[in-house]
Amino acid sequence: VALRGGRPAMQRGDVEAAQEKVGMLALADALANGLTASAKVAEDFKTLYPDVHDAMTSLSSPTADLKSKVLALPGKSHLVNMSVMANMSVHDLLHPQAFNRHDGNMCPDDEELHQGLCYKTCKALTNSTFPIRTTAWSCCREQPCSFFNTMFVGTFLPCSGYDVAGASEGQGCPHTPGSCMPNEEFSLGVCYKKCAI
Numbered sequence: 001v002a003l004r005g006g007r008p009a010m011q012r013g014d015v016e017a018a019q020e021k022v023g024m025l026a027l028a029d030a031l032a033n034g035l036t037a038s039a040k041v042a043e044d045f046k047t048l049y050p051d052v053h054d055a056m057t058s059l060s061s062p063t064a065d066l067k068s069k070v071l072a073l074p075g076k077s078h079l080v081n082m083s084v085m086a087n088m089s090v091h092d093l094l095h096p097q098a099f100n101r102h103d104g105n106m107c108p109d110d111e112e113l114h115q116g117l118c119y120k121t122c123k124a125l126t127n128s129t130f131p132i133r134t135t136a137w138s139c140c141r142e143q144p145c146s147f148f149n150t151m152f153v154g155t156f157l158p159c160s161g162y163d164v165a166g167a168s169e170g171q172g173c174p175h176t177p178g179s180c181m182p183n184e185e186f187s188l189g190v191c192y193k194k195c196a197i
Contacts, residue, residue, distance in 0.1 A: 118178075120171065159174075
């Protein structure tokens, strides 16, 4: 060991060993801090979980109520024949229920386009006596439409009376133009893969 100024000089091997030890101590300190932080997060989660659970329950309650109302809508079929779906060809999936794609109607064949939404046809709703849609809740006998040749539904509640979609879309609320494929279901303006699949 060489002496410099009255103290031993560090050799190259001693410096590297010291650096390695400092690095290991820094790593151990970082791990300890990480474990402490993880324990704090876990403790905070245990404390906050009941509040978060209560909040999520209160937020999901209206959704559950709405879901039960939607499931009770007439014309909805929730049974899916899995063997039929599995054996469908690509053509069958891409051409749902053989709707006429060239008639200028962007809605399924049992619906008509009015003010940007697809509604069950007035012709079907009124047994052909008032075939012209004038509003979401009224149908007209012949042109020109007026108060005197128009049939109004008794209620102006959304998604009821004449303000409904066709049977092909479950007779729920009117929807944006388009039609779902056979392995899909319509919900809130969008086609989704059927949950039963």
